[in-house]
Amino acid sequence: MSIALHVAYILRHADDALVLGHRLSQWSSRAPTLEEDIALSNIALDLIGQARTLYQHAARLEGAGRDEDALAYLRGPAEFQNVQLVEQPNGDFAATMARQLLFAAFAEPHWAALKVSKDAELAGVAAKAEKECAYHLRHASEWVIRLGDGTAESHARMQRALDGLWPFTTELFEADAIVGEMVAAGIGIDAVTIRPNWQATVGEVLARATLSRPAGGGFVTGGRSGRHSEHLATMLADMQGLRRAHPGAVW
């Protein structure tokens, strides 16, 4: 097993957490209510915290002189390996909650499975992240139900958000050579094994929310190998701009 593959595997999950965390932080001071402003900022903090620990771990494994900031701020869109679901724009509140539900329903069982990873640092992150993501999942589920089973307008918006994001969910469960190597080494898991769990959770929430499960059809892929929607580049330009304009600046 090569270190490069191990680093790539860690970076995928760090990138998922950072990109979604940054997206949620874009709601700070703009959420519909003060409580939600605080909630979304708290969830962003959890995710960025998870990302930091994973980046520090990847940087140590890599041993190439890059630190967590270099990994977060100095890689371009083609080097980010997150799933495209997390980079999708916030849209309205329904779109953000739909994205939260679809990702958290994956993240919770995913981290739960990684608690037994032979990579002790990854297992440590997983044990914390599982608890945090369980909380995120509950929060998103409650909102999806409230809006789906709410007014005609909120129902329509939530259904539209789900329909729009659904094609991005297949990518969560894709496996490739890196996943294969990590499974063989006892470090990673094949996410397809948690797909039934994801389907059950999302199915239960959609049923309670009186929402229809979007039909299958086409799906989007490529994020894990650096192919992204145009939204990631715009987001990174905003997120990385200050650091790139002032290399090495500290305060």
Added chain:
Amino acid sequence: MTTSEKLDTDGLLERARAVLDGVTDPELPFLTIADIGILRDVHLDGATIEIVITPTYSGCPAMDVIGVDIAAAMTRAGLHDHRITRVLAPAWTTDWLSPAARAKLIANGIAPPAKSAGKRALFATEAVACPTCGSTETIQVSAFGSTACKAQRRCERCREPFDHFKCI
């Protein structure tokens, strides 16, 4: 190092523990880092006092401050040879809050977490007693609060809003 200092290892650890008993959580200043379960271990590695801490939440910004506070307190006490080590496993749980910590939370208007942070069902609700009047007729206003570790609730009997220490 002299022989007497070598024999005095227990004394050194006792001094370190006494110093660490004075280090509090910056968000909950009435709780020490031992009360809250952040302080996991204090031991000697050769002549160096190793202080092992664990974060409550992955992104808890108080961790950086706590590290600085520990270093400052140890240095002030003349315990210069120390090292702070952060560990993630086992993951922090609210079950580690000491009985004293739970009493201090209530005294400061914060409802403590339910005991034994087991896995809750997705839609399970929990009974939380109001720290002011003790009524369990309380409702959750928001699952998130002013810090990563707290949620917001309101008492339906005395109408008082209060923080609830999240149970994880």
